[in-house]
Amino acid sequence: MGSKRPRRHGERFTCVCCSRPVPTAAYGTRNRNHCPACLWSRHVDDAIGDRNSGCNQPMEPIAITVGRSGEWSIVHRCTGCGQLRHNRIAGDDMEMPLLALALRPLANPAFPLDALPSGHP
């Protein structure tokens, strides 16, 4: 219990969504847990990097948040237990899937946009 196995260089995991091999060490993070191409993750941690969760279900990227420093994070929701988690984006995450995620609410607004005040009375 609680023993840390040594982190080998070149450790990688297979993306749950697109089956791409993803190295866990990436520019900007040493605990990459999501795919740079489709941004899906997997529920393997209780706390970041501990690999102690028994859930192991795929985690869907559902939103982008911007922190106080202006840094982007991805919000993941576990498809197994529903837990929400924030993850810093990695330096080599692809821009298009990140932008698509950030723009998703604008592309699919939950209310009609023409109901918004126009600012031109």
Ligand SMILES: [Zn+2]
């Ligand atoms: Zn993927």
Ligand SMILES: [Zn+2]
């Ligand atoms: Zn879970």
